[in-house]
Amino acid sequence: MSQLSGYLLLSAFLFSIGLAGALTRRNAILVLIGIELMLNAANLNFIAFWRYGPHPEALTGVMFAIFSISVAAAEAAVGLSIILAVYRHSRTTDLDKLNSMKG
Amino acid sequence: MTISFLLLAAITIIGTAAAMTLKNLVHCVLALSLGLVGLAALYMQLGAQFVGFTQILVYVGAVAILAAFAIMMTRSADPAVSHVVSSFRASGALIAILVFAVLAWATISGTSAQPILTAAPESSVGQVGAALMHRFVLPLEVIGLLLTAALIGAGILAMDEHRGNQNRGTR
Numbered sequence: 001m002s003q004l005s006g007y008l009l010l011s012a013f014l015f016s017i018g019l020a021g022a023l024t025r026r027n028a029i030l031v032l033i034g035i036e037l038m039l040n041a042a043n044l045n046f047i048a049f050w051r052y053g054p055h056p057e058a059l060t061g062v063m064f065a066i067f068s069i070s071v072a073a074a075e076a077a078v079g080l081s082i083i084l085a086v087y088r089h090s091r092t093t094d095l096d097k098l099n100s101m102k103g
Numbered sequence: 104m105t106i107s108f109l110l111l112a113a114i115t116i117i118g119t120a121a122a123m124t125l126k127n128l129v130h131c132v133l134a135l136s137l138g139l140v141g142l143a144a145l146y147m148q149l150g151a152q153f154v155g156f157t158q159i160l161v162y163v164g165a166v167a168i169l170a171a172f173a174i175m176m177t178r179s180a181d182p183a184v185s186h187v188v189s190s191f192r193a194s195g196a197l198i199a200i201l202v203f204a205v206l207a208w209a210t211i212s213g214t215s216a217q218p219i220l221t222a223a224p225e226s227s228v229g230q231v232g233a234a235l236m237h238r239f240v241l242p243l244e245v246i247g248l249l250l251t252a253a254l255i256g257a258g259i260l261a262m263d264e265h266r267g268n269q270n271r272g273t274r
Contacts (some may be wrong), residue, residue: 003108005210007149010112012206014119014142016199021123023195030128033118033135036166039118040142043154056224059234061119063254065146065154066231069161070246074253076166079260080173088263099211 007048012040028086028093039072043059107148114141128174136167150224153231 018037025031043065050061087093109147122131139162147155235243 003105006108006112007145008210009207010115010145012203012210013116015206016203017116017119017123019202020196020199023198024192025123027128027174029170029177030123030131033131033170034123036162037123037135037138040162041138043158043218044145044199047146047149047151048235050151051224056226059226059231060205062151062154062226063230063234063239065151066157066235067242067246069154069157070250073161073166074231074250076169077257078260081257083173084176093177 004048004052007044011041011044011048012042015040018029026094026096028083028098029080030094031095032076032083035079036072036076039068039075043068111141111145111148114138115145120168128178129171132171132174133166135170136163139163139167151226153226153228 015038018034018041021037022031022032023034025034044067046061046068048064050056050059053061083093086098090098092098115138118136118141121134122138125131125134132167139158143155143158143163145155146152146158
């Protein structure tokens with residue numbers, strides 16, 4: 001098994017654990033953290049393919065990872081503030097209890 | 104498959120798995136920080152120092168702390184948290200295991216057996232900065248605009264509406 005396969009397997013594990021957390025946890029904040037873990041798995045793939053790819057001098061993978069981290073940071077800020085707004089409205093972040101779209 | 108990769112991968116796996124399985128939410132965020140630090144060390148081991156430091160600054164320094172603050176602000180009054188996982192726990196775990204199986208099968212069967220022998224690429228901070236200022240200057244500006252919009256939008260969303268109306272009324 002090559003070096004690249006190890007990184008890809010680790011990335012697949014990160015994605016799966018993030019998916020499992022996003023699907024099974026009840027707290028909305030932990031669902032958001034699971035989505036962040038899935039984005040991090042994609043970043044690890046970018047860096048691993050940049051390192052073991054044919055043209056690493058172009059820095060494309062590094063740039064992609066940096067922009068992806070920036071977008072993930074914006075997504076986390078907006079998502080957490082949406083969770084705060086929902087909590088202020090309904091006094092809970094339990095996703096099983098947030099089952100109403102009524103005002 | 105060096106020993107440093109195995110060590111850092113173990114730290115990352117333990118941290119992220121604990122972040123998704125622990126009961127106490129603050130412990131979850133602390134475990135998440137551990138996993139993200141391990142991931143940043145993996146980036147540095149791969150030769151992307153700038154991405155590793157960015158990862159520590161953005162994720163450990165900002166996102167994890169923001170999540171910790173959000174958990175403290177939304178801690179509900181009733182501590183009766185009987186079960187932390189959702190009602191369809193089994194199906195969610197099954198879906199995740201299936202996704203991992205498919206990804207691992209594709210990785211193991213798809214990549215070539217012989218390693219690609221390339222020297223460790225150079226990605227000093229100076230080179231990254233030059234690339235950001237020359238080739239990637241338009242995406243950099245767009246991401247700056249996006250971050251500004253996200254900052255303003257997050258502030259407006261998290262602002263208490265009633266208190267905002269009161270302030271507007273007194274002015």
